[in-house]
Amino acid sequence: MASTLKTLFVDKSLCKGCGICVAFCPKSVLNISNEKVNIIDETLCIGCGMCEKLCPDYAIYLNEKEGK
Amino acid sequence: MTHEIIEKYFRKDMMPHIFCPGCGHGVLMKDIACAIDKLDVDKDKICLVSGIGCSSRATGYMDFNTIHTTHGRAIAVATGIKMANPELMVIVITGDGDAAAIGGNHFIHAARRNIDLTVFVFNNNIYGMTGGQFSPTTPTDDYGTTAPYGNIDQDFDIADLAKYSGATFVARGSVYHVDKTIRLMERAMLHKGFSVVDCMSNCPTYYGRKNHKGKAPDMIRWQKDNAVDSKKAETMTDEELTGKIIIGETHHDNREEYTAKYQKIKDRFVGGIK
Ligand SMILES: Cc1ncc(C[n+]2csc(CCOP(=O)(O)OP(=O)(O)O)c2C)c(N)n1
Ligand code: SF4
Numbered sequence: 001m002a003s004t005l006k007t008l009f010v011d012k013s014l015c016k017g018c019g020i021c022v023a024f025c026p027k028s029v030l031n032i033s034n035e036k037v038n039i040i041d042e043t044l045c046i047g048c049g050m051c052e053k054l055c056p057d058y059a060i061y062l063n064e065k066e067g068k
Numbered sequence: 069m070t071h072e073i074i075e076k077y078f079r080k081d082m083m084p085h086i087f088c089p090g091c092g093h094g095v096l097m098k099d100i101a102c103a104i105d106k107l108d109v110d111k112d113k114i115c116l117v118s119g120i121g122c123s124s125r126a127t128g129y130m131d132f133n134t135i136h137t138t139h140g141r142a143i144a145v146a147t148g149i150k151m152a153n154p155e156l157m158v159i160v161i162t163g164d165g166d167a168a169a170i171g172g173n174h175f176i177h178a179a180r181r182n183i184d185l186t187v188f189v190f191n192n193n194i195y196g197m198t199g200g201q202f203s204p205t206t207p208t209d210d211y212g213t214t215a216p217y218g219n220i221d222q223d224f225d226i227a228d229l230a231k232y233s234g235a236t237f238v239a240r241g242s243v244y245h246v247d248k249t250i251r252l253m254e255r256a257m258l259h260k261g262f263s264v265v266d267c268m269s270n271c272p273t274y275y276g277r278k279n280h281k282g283k284a285p286d287m288i289r290w291q292k293d294n295a296v297d298s299k300k301a302e303t304m305t306d307e308e309l310t311g312k313i314i315i316g317e318t319h320h321d322n323r324e325e326y327t328a329k330y331q332k333i334k335d336r337f338v339g340g341i342k
């Protein structure tokens with residue numbers, strides 16, 4: 001049966017590099033590089049949504065994607 | 069989730085918004101849209117009214133009937149809109165300066181009347197837009213550009229001000245407490261009467277810098293570490309609550325609403341004075 005996986009998306013054109021998502025991510029998924037958010041390792045993401053909820057610029061979000 | 073909310077309720081051609089990096093207003097503005105999304109209300113039946121300030125810029129980005137008024141007068145304009153169109157859901161987005169300093173009189177009298185408006189105060193304890201002057205919610209002894217030696221004023225608690233002025237639904241949320249704040253916003257909008265949510269924001273550019281509160285993530289972590297649920301706060305002493313922020317519903321009653329009372333008078337004149 002297909003399960004739904006949440007995939008992390010980043011829109012660098014909206015990111016202001018505030019570091020909130022990095023600070024509140026419970027795993028080491030993100031960092032800031034060249035003043036923008038950067039995904040270091042997506043496989044560590046547990047889909048908790050903290051980054052999405054606390055990003056003041058709507059630059060990082062999860063979307064449901066059909067997985068196996 | 070956020071992505072769909074932004075697509076659905078924001079004027080994307082106006083993005084990115086003007087708020088500084090890490091400004092809590094961006095989170096609160098999205099929370100309002102999330103709360104509206106949970107209500108079963110036609111977007112065209114919602115009117116957002118704001119005053120002047122960084123917080124009040126929200127009405128430029130949110131795709132509803134919106135009106136960006138003058139400093140301190142959002143509640144006055146919203147009162148007029150609601151009196152003329154009682155069927156509209158009228159929501160005010162304002163700052164601590166806009167609502168409690170220049171607009172303080174409108175705030176207390178709208179509360180006293182219990183008119184069915186929902187007021188979201190983006191409370192960052194400072195005047196952000198004009199460069200960090202202290203506001204009525206800047207805590208005593210904190211710094212602002214106009215309080216270089218520390219603020220000697222006693223600060224207002226917006227939730228208490230609302231309650232003791234006659235508001236019938238009062239709550240406090242914060243940038244950190246996203247889910248809870250959305251639920252409180254939803255309840256405030258559904259409540260028939262004057263509802264206020266004191267939404268604790270963070271201004272890293274002025275309040276944070278002037279008061280050595282660190283960067284945006286530090287200010288949001290402070291909210292997390294110092295929040296006390298309103299139910300638990302009832303069992304705590306004033307001493308224990310010093311330096312804490314009380315999050316949750318703080319007051320609720322069901323006094324008769326103003327436009328409903330006014331309608332009763334209008335009804336008396338249908339078919340001649342009775
Ligand atoms: C009549 C009038 N007086 C003063 C100003 C200048 N002014 C603009 S915004 C503002 C204060 C904003 O503070 P607040 O409402 O707390 O919003 P924030 O910018 O912090 O979100 C002031 C004093 C004005 N625009 N109009
Ligand atoms: S919270 Fe948003 S704006 Fe801030 S660094 Fe992360 S993605 Fe960028």
Ligand code: SF4
Binds near residue numbers: 008027029045050051
């Ligand atoms: S969803 Fe959670 S784990 Fe994944 S990047 Fe965002 S904060 Fe980190």
Ligand code: SF4
Binds near residue numbers: 086087093192273274
């Ligand atoms: S000055 Fe303060 S309140 Fe205004 S946008 Fe910048 S951080 Fe936000």
